[in-house]
Amino acid sequence: MASIKSVNECVIRFANTNGTGSASANSMFAKAIFRMGIPVSPANIFPSNIQGMSTWYDVRVSAKDYMARREGSPDIVVAMNAQSMADDVRNVRPGGFLFYDSSRQIDPALMRQDITFLGMPISEICLREYQAPNLRQLFKNVIYVGALAALLDIDFSVLKGLVADQFKGKEKLVAPNVHALELGYQYATTHFSCPLSIRLEATDKVGSRILIDGNTATGLGAVYGGATVVGWYPITPSTSVVENFEKYCKRLRIDPASGKNNFAIMQAEDELSAIGIAIGAGWNGARSFTATSGPGISLMSEFLGLAYFAEVPMVLVNVQRAGPSTGMPTRTQQSDVMTCAYASHGDTKQVLLFPSSPAECFNMSAQAFDLAEQLQTPIILMSDLDLGMNDQLSDALTWDDKQSYDRGKVLNEQQLDEVEQFGRYLDVDGDGICYRTYPGTHPDKGIFFTRGTSRDEFAIYTEKGDEYVKNMQRLERKFETAVNYLPQPILHPANSGSRTGVIYYGMSDVAITETFDLLAEQGHYIDGMCIKSFPFGQPVQDFIDAHDQVFVIDQNREGQMRKLLIMELEQNPAKLVKVTHYDGMPITATFISQFILQNIIATPVKRNTKRTGS
Amino acid sequence: MSFLKSKFHHPRLARNELGLTHRDYEGSLSTLCAGCGHDAVGAALVQAVFELSIPAHKIAKLSGIGCSSKAPTYFLNQSHGFNTVHGRMPSVATGAGMANRSLKYIGMSGDGDTASIGLGQFAHVVRRRLDMTYIVANNGVYGLTKGQMAATAERGSTTKKGNKVLWPDIDLATMALELGATFVARSFSGDKEQMVPLLKAAICHEGFAFIDIISPCVTFNNHATSTRSYDYVREHVQEGLIADFVPVASDITTSYGEGESNDICLHDGSIIRLHKGSNGFDARDRQSSLGAIHKHRENGEILTGLLYCDPTYRDMHDILNTTETPLNSLNEKELCPGAHTLNGINNGFR
Ligand SMILES: Cc1ncc(C[n+]2csc(CCOP(=O)(O)OP(=O)(O)O)c2C)c(N)n1
Ligand code: SF4
Ligand SMILES: [Mg+2]
Numbered sequence: 015m016a017s018i019k020s021v022n023e024c025v026i027r028f029a030n031t032n033g034t035g036s037a038s039a040n041s042m043f044a045k046a047i048f049r050m051g052i053p054v055s056p057a058n059i060f061p062s063n064i065q066g067m068s069t070w071y072d073v074r075v076s077a078k079d080y081m082a083r084r085e086g087s088p089d090i091v092v093a094m095n096a097q098s099m100a101d102d103v104r105n106v107r108p109g110g111f112l113f114y115d116s117s118r119q120i121d122p123a124l125m126r127q128d129i130t131f132l133g134m135p136i137s138e139i140c141l142r143e144y145q146a147p148n149l150r151q152l153f154k155n156v157i158y159v160g161a162l163a164a165l166l167d168i169d170f171s172v173l174k175g176l177v178a179d180q181f182k183g184k185e186k187l188v189a190p191n192v193h194a195l196e197l198g199y200q201y202a203t204t205h206f207s208c209p210l211s212i213r214l215e216a217t218d219k220v221g222s223r224i225l226i227d228g229n230t231a232t233g234l235g236a237v238y239g240g241a242t243v244v245g246w247y248p249i250t251p252s253t254s255v256v257e258n259f260e261k262y263c264k265r266l267r268i269d270p271a272s273g274k275n276n277f278a279i280m281q282a283e284d285e286l287s288a289i290g291i292a293i294g295a296g297w298n299g300a301r302s303f304t305a306t307s308g309p310g311i312s313l314m315s316e317f318l319g320l321a322y323f324a325e326v327p328m329v330l331v332n333v334q335r336a337g338p339s340t341g342m343p344t345r346t347q348q349s350d351v352m353t354c355a356y357a358s359h360g361d362t363k364q365v366l367l368f369p370s371s372p373a374e375c376f377n378m379s380a381q382a383f384d385l386a387e388q389l390q391t392p393i394i395l396m397s398d399l400d401l402g403m404n405d406q407l408s409d410a411l412t413w414d415d416k417q418s419y420d421r422g423k424v425l426n427e428q429q430l431d432e433v434e435q436f437g438r439y440l441d442v443d444g445d446g447i448c449y450r451t452y453p454g455t456h457p458d459k460g461i462f463f464t465r466g467t468s469r470d471e472f473a474i475y476t477e478k479g480d481e482y483v484k485n486m487q488r489l490e491r492k493f494e495t496a497v498n499y500l501p502q503p504i505l506h507p508a509n510s511g512s513r514t515g516v517i518y519y520g521m522s523d524v525a526i527t528e529t530f531d532l533l534a535e536q537g538h539y540i541d542g543m544c545i546k547s548f549p550f551g552q553p554v555q556d557f558i559d560a561h562d563q564v565f566v567i568d569q570n571r572e573g574q575m576r577k578l579l580i581m582e583l584e585q586n587p588a589k590l591v592k593v594t595h596y597d598g599m600p601i602t603a604t605f606i607s608q609f610i611l612q613n614i615i616a617t618p619v620k621r622n623t624k625r626t627g628s
Numbered sequence: 629m630s631f632l633k634s635k636f637h638h639p640r641l642a643r644n645e646l647g648l649t650h651r652d653y654e655g656s657l658s659t660l661c662a663g664c665g666h667d668a669v670g671a672a673l674v675q676a677v678f679e680l681s682i683p684a685h686k687i688a689k690l691s692g693i694g695c696s697s698k699a700p701t702y703f704l705n706q707s708h709g710f711n712t713v714h715g716r717m718p719s720v721a722t723g724a725g726m727a728n729r730s731l732k733y734i735g736m737s738g739d740g741d742t743a744s745i746g747l748g749q750f751a752h753v754v755r756r757r758l759d760m761t762y763i764v765a766n767n768g769v770y771g772l773t774k775g776q777m778a779a780t781a782e783r784g785s786t787t788k789k790g791n792k793v794l795w796p797d798i799d800l801a802t803m804a805l806e807l808g809a810t811f812v813a814r815s816f817s818g819d820k821e822q823m824v825p826l827l828k829a830a831i832c833h834e835g836f837a838f839i840d841i842i843s844p845c846v847t848f849n850n851h852a853t854s855t856r857s858y859d860y861v862r863e864h865v866q867e868g869l870i871a872d873f874v875p876v877a878s879d880i881t882t883s884y885g886e887g888e889s890n891d892i893c894l895h896d897g898s899i900i901r902l903h904k905g906s907n908g909f910d911a912r913d914r915q916s917s918l919g920a921i922h923k924h925r926e927n928g929e930i931l932t933g934l935l936y937c938d939p940t941y942r943d944m945h946d947i948l949n950t951t952e953t954p955l956n957s958l959n960e961k962e963l964c965p966g967a968h969t970l971n972g973i974n975n976g977f978r
Contacts, residue, residue, distance in 0.1 A: 049978070224977035234973065240963040242955040243726045245719065266965040274951040276962050278726040283752040287719035290712070290749070294723025297710055298688070298731075299956035302723060320713050410974045413967045418960055452956060453688045453708030453724075454731050461685060463701060465711035475701070 017211040018109040022077035027088035029102045033065030039155030040071040050216040055081040068098040082525035085604035153194040160198025167209035228401035231372035233258030235379025243302040244279045245291025251399040252333035255305040285310035289317045296328035299452035303329035319358025320466040327386035333402040345598025346399035349570035366548040370523035372408035387422035430459040438462040438473040446492030497551040506542035514540040515561035528603035537618025567593045645681035655702040665817035665843030670703040676827035692717040696738035696765035715746025718753035728954040733760035739780040754807040761830040765843035768856035775848035786853040804838040811837035812936040825873035834895045871934040874899040
């Protein structure tokens with residue numbers, strides 16, 4: 015049996031039971047690789063359960079910067095969960111390694127000849143070393159990280175540094191953790207031939223990037239974007255958006271003089287109330303948001319129509335998960351695209367933003383507050399579970415201190431004194447965006463009644479058909495204007511005059527470089543475009559026009575983005591080929607490239623073209 | 629900033645402390661049915677705000693959906709208004725209140741809007757102690773959808789079409805009391821004398837003030853077998869505590885003998901002066917109020933007047949420890965931590 019040989023290219027899977035404290039040890043392992051300068055991408059695969067069920071933590075290491083999930087089996091499995099042992103053994107890639115706790119004998123029926131078993135009596139060691147049962151459990155995790163350090167050649171000082179960082183302020187805990195790491199490290203060096211044929215080597219491929227999850231970045235973006243009012247209701251995978259917003263507000267938004275909060279957060283009774291709070295605050299001139307996932311989106315639908323029609327700014331973060339209904343609440347999908355694009359009854363339309371990385375979560379979250387007030391409509395940030403809850407290797411977050419908030423067309427008292435005639439829905443500038451006022455601005459000018467019923471340009475209730483149509487047409491005009499404000503798609507041209515294009519969005523972007531490389535190996539050089547917002551602008555139309563065949567990648571069953579493109583841009587469906595992946599796990603480059611290879615019309619060419627674009 | 633208006637007024641029209649007349653507080657011409665109780669509630673509100681000399685633009689009026697929720701268009705034209713969606717006014721009012729603590733908020737709702745579709749939101753806005761005045765114009769029926777029974781209609785009464793109400797009713801005042809409202813009153817749209825001082829006190833009360841106003845629907849619920857008709861209500865009303873509202877810094881001229889009156893002093897310095905009536909109970913004691921409501925109910929009577937007031941509470945912003953400056957007026961300097969801080973945050977993720 016030949017073992018897999020690789021340096022800085024592998025997948026390691028940790029099989030644990032949830033509620034056993036493995037998460038922090040596992041993330042320490044990933045962080046160590048990151049600190050060695052090697053691109054790394056960890057992902058939690060967890061159940062909708064608090065304690066006692068199987069969880070996995072997959073760490074992909076790739077010096078080539080392939081950060082999407084890798085198709086197929088892991089090279090190394092750290093099997094710490096008796097419950098899932100059979101599956102875990104079966105899942106190791108031939109030539110790979112299974113690291114397990116040999117305190118208990120493995121069922122002989124599970125033994126395989128094509129992988130290497132690395133047994134370490136972790137429980138016995140813990141029994142000997144620790145008195146308290148909870149410590150025995152906790153340090154098991156740290157011990158296997160120590161052993162892996164020896165097996166994979168992880169710099170031990172990096173691990174020590176991480177322990178020191180983790181327990182800053184609780185220095186007492188540093189020594190026992192380092193000791194546990196050493197126990198593992200020493201055992202591995204004396205009992206196995208270290209390092210394995212799969213190993214790591216410090217490099218400089220990470221640069222100034224950071225390891226952060228999308229929800230943290232989104233929450234921070236809301237702090238930087240000036241959000242002050244939040245209404246929310248807990249739901250996986252969106253909860254940590256608000257939790258992070260609150261955490262950073264408590265650090266950065268307490269008025270130093272009074273000790274009082276420059277923010278207000280309300281955990282509401284449900285999502286209807288959560289979005290109602292955001293709308294009330296937006297109407298009253300504060301920057302406000304709510305965060306939710308699929309079931310919450312369904313509940314918020316009526317209110318989204320009100321905000322669209324009454325033109326109230328607010329931001330909605332949708333961290334998508336697998337539907338329909340409660341679906342697979344801890345699995346990822348991009349299945350709310352349609353629902354959100356047209357959320358609510360009647361002729362409604364919503365503005366969507368599609369981030370593909372934590373840095374984009376941060377930027378778009380902050381920008382969403384400008385957009386909401388510029389366009390006077392809800393802005394929906396379409397994140398997903400994979401992006402939101404897993405650490406991603408991301409560009410560092412940046413902020414330009416010279417920029418200022420754009421509060422949109424709002425008249426103050428002085429301006430109101432100067433205007434001859436105020437009409438809340440008068441399209442003075444011809445761009446479909448009208449002037450609004452905050453309640454309490456002026457004693458007798460600029461006062462109006464906001465409603466979800468039809469009204470004329472002066473906000474007076476009307477059921478006159480022509481007034482209604484005029485208003486609906488203006489709203490349409492507003493959405494044409496909106497396109498000019500929205501982030502534009504990012505092009506990844508193949509520099510080859512390719513007749514084939516591929517359109518993708520959100521987390522599919524992470525798999526795209528690898529996809530292009532796999533396709534190039536087969537002689538296919540295709541152009542890529544990552545959509546960043548809805549409604550679509552001219553560049554999207556141009557991209558489709560410039561190609562004979564366009565693949566559209568969706569992480570949902572319906573091919574929702576493809577349908578949206580067909581409908582909105584009146585495209586010939588035959589030209590747009592549906593590529594869908596929706597089993598709840600993030601899409602892979604292997605999946606995309608195989609699908610494209612099977613369906614591409616263009617014939618392969620032989621040549622060496624360098625791609626540009628980022 | 630000046631609140632004075634340059635409009636010409638008839639010299640005989642009374643002016644308030646801001647130099648404004650009653651007319652400055654009126655709304656658009658009502659489109660409700662002639663004789664609808666909701667218009668009388670609106671008229672009482674106009675008078676209350678006028679007499680309190682509150683600049684109308686410092687009030688925001690919010691409502692849900694229904695005839696009662698349409699009513700805000702017909703009062704306080706100089707106040708911003710928001711007609712939200714059915715049953716969800718409490719959440720929008722919460723967001724509005726969170727955004728700007730310096731305005732007064734008046735919520736206008738119906739029994740369908742509050743006791744049915746919006747019961748959850750109602751319960752939670754009470755819990756939250758939002759500083760607002762929440763009025764339910766309670767007619768025991770769905771007016772706008774033409775006469776279906778409401779959850780406040782009493783079991784055994786019949787709708788205009790002759791359908792018996794099968795289910796027990798929800799008493800919103802009791803609910804508000806149970807959930808911790810710090811001001812609870814009940815009134816009748818046919819009794820302006822009672823409504824005006826109660827509304828004034830509710831508006832001055834800093835905290836959640838709830839008023840259930842029986843407000844008959846002349847079109848769908850004013851028939852003989854209704855328990856929310858003008859005639860029935862008039863016959864069955866029992867005024868418990870008679871309340872006067874004494875505004876801040878006014879000379880207290882009337883004097884009462886020992887045991888005849890009882891003052892509740894509000895945060896802003898105004899006073900609710902209670903005269904002991906024959907149905908006296910202690911409006912500062914939640915249990916006593918609840919007991920009185922139940923007792924009258926058992927006797928087939930509707931207890932009106934001030935039911936409960938506790939001026940020694942903390943409101944939502946106190947509990948949240950929100951800054952005094954309205955959140956909607958904070959700027960980048962106060963809100964954005966800047967690039968330098970962000971670099972430090974980045975380092976924490978390396
Ligand atoms: C979601 C939703 N469901 C139903 C309706 C229809 N609807 C409008 S008003 C109303 C009842 C209003 O009753 P109430 O609040 O008592 O007001 P009233 O007209 O009696 O003053 C209903 C059911 C609606 N507007 N929205
Ligand atoms: S239907 Fe009833 S509630 Fe509606 S306006 Fe007429 S009287 Fe008032
Ligand atoms: Mg009603």
